[in-house]
Amino acid sequence: MLEIQGLIQVLKAEGYRVTQPRKRVLEALALAQRPVSPYDIQKMLLQEGSYLNHVTIYRILDLFCLLNLAHRVSLVGGFVKCTLGAKEGCHRFMVCRQCGVLREFADKALCEEENEIAQDLGFHTERHFSEFSGLCSNCQV
Amino acid sequence: MLEIQGLIQVLKAEGYRVTQPRKRVLEALALAQRPVSPYDIQKMLLQEGSYLNHVTIYRILDLFCLLNLAHRVSLVGGFVKCTLGAKEGCHRFMVCRQCGVLREFADKALCEEENEIAQDLGFHTERHFSEFSGLCSNCQV
DNA sequence: GGCTTAATGCAACATTGTTGCATTAACGGA
DNA sequence: TCCGTTAATGCAACAATGTTGCATTAAGCC
Numbered sequence: 001m002l003e004i005q006g007l008i009q010v011l012k013a014e015g016y017r018v019t020q021p022r023k024r025v026l027e028a029l030a031l032a033q034r035p036v037s038p039y040d041i042q043k044m045l046l047q048e049g050s051y052l053n054h055v056t057i058y059r060i061l062d063l064f065c066l067l068n069l070a071h072r073v074s075l076v077g078g079f080v081k082c083t084l085g086a087k088e089g090c091h092r093f094m095v096c097r098q099c100g101v102l103r104e105f106a107d108k109a110l111c112e113e114e115n116e117i118a119q120d121l122g123f124h125t126e127r128h129f130s131e132f133s134g135l136c137s138n139c140q141v
Numbered sequence: 142m143l144e145i146q147g148l149i150q151v152l153k154a155e156g157y158r159v160t161q162p163r164k165r166v167l168e169a170l171a172l173a174q175r176p177v178s179p180y181d182i183q184k185m186l187l188q189e190g191s192y193l194n195h196v197t198i199y200r201i202l203d204l205f206c207l208l209n210l211a212h213r214v215s216l217v218g219g220f221v222k223c224t225l226g227a228k229e230g231c232h233r234f235m236v237c238r239q240c241g242v243l244r245e246f247a248d249k250a251l252c253e254e255e256n257e258i259a260q261d262l263g264f265h266t267e268r269h270f271s272e273f274s275g276l277c278s279n280c281q282v
Numbered sequence: 283g284g285c286t287t288a289a290t291g292c293a294a295c296a297t298t299g300t301t302g303c304a305t306t307a308a309c310g311g312a
Numbered sequence: 313t314c315c316g317t318t319a320a321t322g323c324a325a326c327a328a329t330g331t332t333g334c335a336t337t338a339a340g341c342c
Contacts, residue, residue, distance in 0.1 A: 017308050017319060039297060053322050058299065060320095074215030075270050094264045103262050110258070113251060114273060121244050122278035123235045129216050130271035132255060137263035158288060158339050180328060194291050199330065201289095 003030045003081075010067055021052050025060045026081065029070055034100040035078030073102065075131040080104070092128075096136035103136075144171045151208055162193050166201045167222070170211055175241040176219030214243065216272040221245070233269075237277035244277075 007026050008018050016022075028044045029036065036044070038057045045052055061079050064070035070079050076095050080102055092110075094103045111128055118125040148167050149159050157163075169185045170177065177185070179198045186193055202220050205211035211220050217236050221243055233251075235244045252269055259266040 019308070019320065021321070037297080038299085054298085055300080055323080056321055075268075094259055094262055094266075096264070097267065103264070105258070105262065107258055110251075110254060113254070114271070117246070117248055117251070118235055118273050118275065121235055121246065123237070123244070123273070124276045124281055125235075125273045126238065126275040127216075128271070128273055130255075130269070132259050132264070132266045132269055134259065134267040135265045140265055160289065160339070162290070178328080179330085195329085196292080196331080197290055 003027065007069065010069060014067060016063065016067075021056050022060055022063075024050060024052065025057060025064070026069065029064075029079065029081035032080075034102050035073040035076050035080050035095070037078045040078070071104070073131060074129075075133055076100065093131045094136075095131065095133050096139055097133050098135055098139035101136050101138075144168065148210065151210060155208060157204070157208075162197050163201055163204075165191060165193065166198060166205070167210065170205075170220065170222035173221075175243050176214040176217050176221050176236070178219045181219070212245070214272060215270075216274055217241070234272045235277075236272065236274050237280055238274050239276055239280035242277050242279075 003026055004023055007023065011018050011022065024045055025041060028041045031044070032040070038054060038061060041057055041061075042052060042054055061070060061072075065072060065079075068082055071082050071091060071093070072079055073093055073095065075093070080093075082091070082104070092105050092107065094105065095101070110130075114128055115125050144167055145164055148164065152159050152163065165186055166182060169182045172185070173181070179195060179202060182198055182202075183193060183195055202211060202213075206213060206220075209223055212223050212232060212234070213220055214234055214236065216234070221234075223232070223245070233246050233248065235246065236242070251271075255269055256266050
């Protein structure tokens with residue numbers, strides 16, 4: 001499991017413990033490949049015979065978001081495993097409204113442009129957050 | 142109340158009734174000027190002595206979003222009264238993380254650029270959704 | 283003013299999210 | 313490899329978000 005190797009490294013590097021629940025939640029996210037809710041994760045794991053308290057799942061997801069191991073996707077609701085490196089800075093999502101598949105990407109030019117627009121409105125931008133929804137290549141028919 | 146005049150026109154034009162609860166929710170949104178949750182709205186109205194069931198508030202907010210009278214802001218959670226015309230197409234938000242003030246804007250050039258990027262990923266974009274958070278001119282000190 | 287029916291209220295429920303405290307298990311050192 | 317420390321999890325209890333079906337009310341027509 002390459003996924004788990006990465007998890008172990010990130011957690012250890014930041015001084016967090018590598019626990020069973022954390023490994024299981026990451027596996028569930030990796031398996032889903034599209035946004036899943038905390039409740040979805042709980043059900044997925046239950047089917048495999050392992051119970052996690054919902055409080056635990058929320059805390060793990062909070063930690064994962066903090067460590068850039070996962071992202072919250074607002075447009076559809078739910079969390080996805082991060083596929084980009086932490087250093088990329090801004091993270092954007094393209095979600096298919098039909099099949100739910102998600103692609104993550106980063107675009108520096110877009111970031112700069114957005115900063116300028118915000119500046120014109122008197123704002124100093126810290127976080128960019130953008131999601132597009134539409135149809136993926138498979139669902140366009 | 143100019144707000145209410147606009148509401149009456151939009152609702153009548155689309156064949157919806159102009160009811161007390163709908164007028165009250167719009168007034169609350171207009172008064173807030175920043176994202177407020179359905180629960181916030183219920184409490185605001187309660188302070189003015191009028192009770193609305195939470196189900197009613199959810200249904201009214203759904204309708205307002207459909208009619209472009211309000212928007213859901215994901216970054217901070219909550220709803221805001223729409224300040225742009227429905228014809229503007231894509232709507233974007235800039236929220237101040239300090240005071241919560243919100244500015245809505247549209248940028249056609251940005252939309253086109255985003256469409257191109259999505260195209261390169263094989264996606265056909267339908268909805269653009271972008272929110273920036275940072276500091277407004279007042280809070281930058 | 284009365285009729286029709288859209289809109290609201292209510293009951294009941296599922297999901298999301300938070301806090302405090304008891305219990306468990308990760309992991310570093312003996 | 314056991315043992316102690318303490319981070320992490322589980323549990324209880326709660327608040328907020330959100331949905332559905334059905335009874336009741338009131339908006340807007342005549």
